[in-house]
Amino acid sequence: MPTFVYMTRCDGCGHCVDICPSDIMHIDTTTRRAYNIEPDMCWECYSCVKACPQNAIDARGYADFAPLGHSVRVLREEDKGTISWRIKFRNGTEKNFLSPITTKPWGKHIPKLADEPAPSQEMRDSEYLYSEPKYIRMDEGGLHTLESNGLKMKEGVYY
Amino acid sequence: MAYKTIIEDDIDVLMVGAGLGGTGAAWEARYWGQDKKIIIAEKANIDRSGAVAQGLYAINCYMGTRWGENNPEDHVRYARNDLMGLVREDLLFDMARHVDSTVHQFEEWGLPLMKNPDTGQYLREGKWQIMIHGESYKPIVAEAAKKSADKVFNRICVTHLLMDDAKENRIAGAVGFNVRTGDYHVFKSKTVICGAGGASNIFKPRSVGEGAGRTWYAPWSSGSAYGLMIDAGAKMTQMENRIVLARFKDGYGPVGAYFLHLHTYTQNGMGEEYESKWYEHTKEIVGEYIDHQPTPTCLRNHAMINEVNAGRGPIHMVTMQAFQDPHLEEVGWENFLGMTIGQAVLWASTDVDPKKENPELTTSEPYVMGSHATCCGGWASGPEDVSPPEYFWGYNRMMTIEGLFGAGDAVGGTPHAFSSGSFTEGRLAAKAACKYIDDGKAEGIVVSEKQIEDRKQEIFKPLEHYKKYRNEIVAGTVSPHYINPKQGLDRLQKLMDEYCGGVTVGYMTNEKLLNIALKKLRIMEEDLDSLGAKDLHELLRAWELRHRHRTSECVTQHTLFRKETRWPGYYYRGDALKLDDEDWHVLTVSRRDPKTGEYTMEKAPCYHLVGEDEEKENAA
Numbered sequence: 001m002p003t004f005v006y007m008t009r010c011d012g013c014g015h016c017v018d019i020c021p022s023d024i025m026h027i028d029t030t031t032r033r034a035y036n037i038e039p040d041m042c043w044e045c046y047s048c049v050k051a052c053p054q055n056a057i058d059a060r061g062y063a064d065f066a067p068l069g070h071s072v073r074v075l076r077e078e079d080k081g082t083i084s085w086r087i088k089f090r091n092g093t094e095k096n097f098l099s100p101i102t103t104k105p106w107g108k109h110i111p112k113l114a115d116e117p118a119p120s121q122e123m124r125d126s127e128y129l130y131s132e133p134k135y136i137r138m139d140e141g142g143l144h145t146l147e148s149n150g151l152k153m154k155e156g157v158y159y
Numbered sequence: 160m161a162y163k164t165i166i167e168d169d170i171d172v173l174m175v176g177a178g179l180g181g182t183g184a185a186w187e188a189r190y191w192g193q194d195k196k197i198i199i200a201e202k203a204n205i206d207r208s209g210a211v212a213q214g215l216y217a218i219n220c221y222m223g224t225r226w227g228e229n230n231p232e233d234h235v236r237y238a239r240n241d242l243m244g245l246v247r248e249d250l251l252f253d254m255a256r257h258v259d260s261t262v263h264q265f266e267e268w269g270l271p272l273m274k275n276p277d278t279g280q281y282l283r284e285g286k287w288q289i290m291i292h293g294e295s296y297k298p299i300v301a302e303a304a305k306k307s308a309d310k311v312f313n314r315i316c317v318t319h320l321l322m323d324d325a326k327e328n329r330i331a332g333a334v335g336f337n338v339r340t341g342d343y344h345v346f347k348s349k350t351v352i353c354g355a356g357g358a359s360n361i362f363k364p365r366s367v368g369e370g371a372g373r374t375w376y377a378p379w380s381s382g383s384a385y386g387l388m389i390d391a392g393a394k395m396t397q398m399e400n401r402i403v404l405a406r407f408k409d410g411y412g413p414v415g416a417y418f419l420h421l422h423t424y425t426q427n428g429m430g431e432e433y434e435s436k437w438y439e440h441t442k443e444i445v446g447e448y449i450d451h452q453p454t455p456t457c458l459r460n461h462a463m464i465n466e467v468n469a470g471r472g473p474i475h476m477v478t479m480q481a482f483q484d485p486h487l488e489e490v491g492w493e494n495f496l497g498m499t500i501g502q503a504v505l506w507a508s509t510d511v512d513p514k515k516e517n518p519e520l521t522t523s524e525p526y527v528m529g530s531h532a533t534c535c536g537g538w539a540s541g542p543e544d545v546s547p548p549e550y551f552w553g554y555n556r557m558m559t560i561e562g563l564f565g566a567g568d569a570v571g572g573t574p575h576a577f578s579s580g581s582f583t584e585g586r587l588a589a590k591a592a593c594k595y596i597d598d599g600k601a602e603g604i605v606v607s608e609k610q611i612e613d614r615k616q617e618i619f620k621p622l623e624h625y626k627k628y629r630n631e632i633v634a635g636t637v638s639p640h641y642i643n644p645k646q647g648l649d650r651l652q653k654l655m656d657e658y659c660g661g662v663t664v665g666y667m668t669n670e671k672l673l674n675i676a677l678k679k680l681r682i683m684e685e686d687l688d689s690l691g692a693k694d695l696h697e698l699l700r701a702w703e704l705r706h707r708h709r710t711s712e713c714v715t716q717h718t719l720f721r722k723e724t725r726w727p728g729y730y731y732r733g734d735a736l737k738l739d740d741e742d743w744h745v746l747t748v749s750r751r752d753p754k755t756g757e758y759t760m761e762k763a764p765c766y767h768l769v770g771e772d773e774e775k776e777n778a779a
């Protein structure tokens with residue numbers, strides 16, 4: 001379902017233009033409102049729909065295989081950490097879904113690696129990445145190597 | 160030309176494309192390079208870019224060594240089996256031994272991972288997959304990348320890699336243009352990590368007209384990782400290994416959770432099980448590979464394609480039983496809303512309720528990418544402690560161009576990495592890139608004014624070309640002097656479809672057809688110099704087309720080189736309709752000479768970590 005924009009709701013803020021991965025939400029120069037300039041390059045990813053503060057964007061199933069008379073609406077609330085969906089079938093059936101989008105306050109639990117103690121030379125020379133070995137198994141276990149796992153590289157072994 | 164030039168100088172690590180691979184690289188680079196200059200150049204907006212823009216409902220690569228579930232070598236066996244024997248086991252093992260540390264971090268960052276209420280462990284969808292509420296997967300990893308990067312340049316379409324003018328075959332950065340302002344951007348960098356993703360829209364899609372955007376891989380996956388690296392002269396591997404997906408019809412909604420978690424299954428139009436019927440037939444092509452467990456993805460496609468061709472379609476997914484359970488019904492729908500919303504829209508519009516009827520499946524057009532059940536990509540060095548000499552040249556995930564690294568779809572030979580594995584590869588590449596710089600490998604890089612100016616001319620040419628000729632015609636899109644990017648894309652898709660094994664020819668090709676494809680691609684390349692772009696948006700499409708065209712050429716060269724049918728169900732060589740382990744249990748490696756445009760093809764040995772006996776022991 002490529003997207004379209006309701007004329008009376010859009011205020012031309014440009015959030016959808018800023019987010020669309022396909023670069024197809026553009027502001028129309030006459031109406032100063034957004035519209036989808038290339039529906040056949042729309043993935044119906046809903047990034048713009050989720051980003052619109054006015055709920056002005058909706059999607060209508062692709063004309064070549066989706067009959068009219070349906071809707072899939074979404075509300076993404078970052079502060080609540082949830083996303084809710086309402087699916088309306090052509091025949092009127094309705095289904096509602098609610099999912100979490102995060103378990104923690106936004107971005108607060110991602111460490112700023114510039115502030116971490118610098119890695120030692122030993123760490124640099126090892127095969128470890130940041131936070132390893134601890135985070136591999138969340139215990140004292142180390143990294144798997146060919147030796148630790150009893151493996152050898154062999155050329156052209158068939159199986 | 161009045162295009163402003165903006166130069167970003169003295170970069171240490173440049174991410175070209177920040178999807179799952181690029182964000183992983185940017186984040187990790189800061190740890191190993193605390194005083195280094197880390198820059199992201201991204202075509203879209205990193206908060207919602209790449210294949211994960213709409214989110215994911217599963218992390219498809221997680222070992223669970225912490226709970227004794229799987230070891231890295233188990234994953235190597237699985238991926239190798241699925242790819243009919245041919246993978247880079249060193250790279251796979253390396254990714255698999257680190258991937259859990261990535262996933263554990265995601266949990267700490269706030270990504271909602273579902274838990275098994277009985278055990279407290281992550282909820283398994285299948286042996287390798289865990290289930291997540293991943294609507295915000297991309298914004299979360301983007302947040303991590305932003306915490307590490309000095310600067311993120313959104314809306315920069317990178318068109319070319321820059322090469323060092325002082326030393327042959329060494330990277331020096333990248334160039335591109337800003338899709339909004341039209342400024343020319345030059346990034347001079349000691350290292351580049353290419354994470355520009357795989358390719359959709361190479362082969363003609365099944366959907367027509369307005370629905371053409373409903374591709375399985377995102378329509379903005381423009382094969383740029385391949386186009387950029389091939390143009391710079393990097394070696395590529397397994398590019399013939401395109402993938403065809405068995406998915407819900409028209410919407411291409413994912414089936415993983417349906418098979419693995421909901422335990423739904425397929426049947427033909429008569430309501431019969433059909434896969435076993437094709438056992439003997441498949442055995443004639445691939446021999447004992449058909450006995451491997453689990454049945455390789457391509458061979459399951461093969462059965463489906465044949466069953467439909469035998470007139471017993473459509474193939475249905477039997478959902479009616481599972482969907483009676485309200486919990487499973489919820490999983491079924493949320494699975495779409497979390498990663499392929501279009502499938503939910505399609506079922507809503509056609510009144511398909513999987514509780515009341517079994518929906519149709521189909522096989523998609525082919526895609527070129529390297530992190531799903533397929534492994535197209537660049538020929539990269541492995542890690543020092545694992546790789547044999549043929550696979551190791553100094554720095555993990557470094558391509559055959561010095562200072563050029565890759566992650567995710569960009570790296571060849573590493574299927575089944577998926578989102579978590581791509582992010583992990585980015586981290587590995589970032590560490591290696593910092594080491595490369597610290598080892599003094601990037602000293603004395605020179606980028607000539609000429610190189611910068613030449614690229615600028617090239618980049619904006621479609622705009623200039625259009626300006627020059629548009630007034631020659633009254634109106635419309637038909638000009639004797641230019642084609643627009645959409646017209647070019649249609650031509651590319653048609654020729655790849657018909658000559659290189661697309662959906663309308665039943666995925667069939669042969670040497671004659673492939674040679675015709677190459678000829679048509681060569682002529683098309685001349686026409687690409689006459690692309691006309693009426694605005695910056697079309698200029699973006701013009702460069703996406705160029706990257707797709709180069710990717711297609713490489714795919715065709717590889718398909719021609721491998722004289723066997725290794726992955727029936729992905730494509731068939733009609734003139735070599737058998738898997739041939741004698742001659743072709745090898746990895747294919749290509750290089751396009753940037754000066755002449757000629758390809759050199761070679762076979763590289765396929766090293767295995769696990770022998771036949773161990774395999775049997777493990778199966779027992």
Ligand SMILES: Cc1cc2nc3c(=O)[nH]c(=O)nc-3n(C[C@H](O)[C@H](O)[C@H](O)COP(=O)(O)OP(=O)(O)OC[C@H]3O[C@@H](n4cnc5c(N)ncnc54)[C@H](O)[C@@H]3O)c2cc1C
Pocket residue numbers: 175176177178179180181200201202203205208209210211215216217218219220315316317318335354355356357375376377379380381383384413498499530531566567568569576577578579581
């Ligand atoms: C429908 C679907 C379902 C999937 N399901 C799952 C799943 O359930 N679990 C799972 O783990 N994985 C899943 N995957 C796979 C996963 O999305 C990929 O493996 C992963 O995203 C690959 O990472 P990448 O960094 O290589 O590419 P991407 O994430 O696609 O990133 C590429 C980036 O490069 C940018 N770029 C492209 N060209 C240029 C250019 N010229 N200049 C600058 N930037 C550029 C893009 O904008 C993008 O940001 C799924 C994918 C799809 C499409």
Ligand code: SF4
Pocket residue numbers: 005009010011012013014015016017033034051052053054055056057
């Ligand atoms: S985000 Fe919504 S209100 Fe803002 S321009 Fe787009 S459609 Fe209009």
Ligand code: SF4
Pocket residue numbers: 002003019020021022023024025036041042043044045046047048049
């Ligand atoms: S649904 Fe996605 S691709 Fe379509 S216009 Fe919105 S953001 Fe762009």
